[in-house]
Amino acid sequence: MLIDIIAGARPNFMKVAPIVENIxxxxADNRNIDFRLIHTGQHYDKNMSDxxxxxxxxxxxDINLEGGGGTGTEQTAAIMLGYENLLGKKKPDICLVVGDVTSTMACAIVAQKSFVKVAHVEAGIRSGDWSMPEEINRLVTDxxxxxxxxxxxxxxxNLTASGVSNExxxxxxxxxxDTLLKNQSRFMKPLIWDKAELREKEFFVLTLHRPGNVDGEEKLKALLDQIIGNSRGLPVIFPVHPRxxxxLKAIGPKSDNLYxxxxxxxxxFNYLVQRAFAVVTDSGGITEETTVMGVPCITLRNSTERPETVTIGTNELIGTDPIAIKPNFEKLFSGSWKKGQIPELWDGMTGKRIVDILLTLGVE
Known part of the structure; x- marks a missing residue:
């Protein structure tokens, strides 16, 4: 049985790593399964890849479709054309897509049109917010x-409610x-640790990348002003997305504790997250990692496709109004932030379970 494993953006590779390992x-155990790892090229950075x-x-x-660049529509078209050409040469038994990026949707469509069955890892998650491109990708793929x-x-x-049968x-x-737990003992101290003289549980990690938070100068400045103003002087480490x-070059907010x-x-990155006092983010995946590592997390979004990080984990969804930052920082400093628990089956064995199931599907 041949599995095409599709990955196009950095989070995808974290998600497919355990699947590749278990295949x-x-x-090695003489099971009838093989794979092609296909990089769609949606996001490509030579330094990151190396x-x-x-x-x-x-x-x-094994293959890079080189579908990056351009608008989301242009990326979708390039990835679809590249994958269609690949399937014209050799088809797998299953096309396995992960997450909710453009590559996931594009390759799922091409696979089905080529009569190749599709398996979706992270299926069924929903934010309910159709303004997010990822939500459209999820709905189409599923x-x-x-x-x-x-x-x-x-x-x-969510899946059964939409009519998907339990089997x-x-x-x-x-x-x-799986990837987090496997690599936890290998986390590496970044240069900023010594440069900023960081101490465990005495700094914040901040990540922002969603257009609603970062594309408007006034909104981004207001968020940063509130974060800095309520951080009580603790360092705020901000790995900056290129967008x-x-x-930031235009608005230039500066503070002695903002790095x-x-x-x-x-x-x-996860070396910092594990040791942070708290994380402030608008990411989805980071909220999963903070939940497992027991780190308080504040999410600057109005909706989340990962509600278990809120209902079970350490995450709180506070919206995007900068005014909401102060009371939540006060809650952090008061020591009353929830402890959280780890959701069911987030145990490092998911990749094995997926491959075991794929092997049973291969004999259908």
């Missing part, structure tokens, strides 16, 4: 998926957490 283990694959033990992709691998009971419910839903857990860096740094490697 290799199954092959270190990222090595850090996480991911093999270099509408044409054959096999659904889910991270939570909430995702299971096609597999509650397996979270591959992002955000351009705006802009280049995007960090996976092992460096």
């Amino acid at each position: 290799k283990l199954a092959r 270190s990222f694959f090595e850090q996480l033990g991911i093999p270099q992709p 509408s044409i998926t054959n096999y659904f691998f889910t991270t939570s009971e909430t995702a299971n419910f 096609r839903i597999f509650f397996v857990g979270n591959t992002m957490i 955000t860096a351009k705006i 802009y740094v280049e995007p960090l490697s996976y092992l460096e």
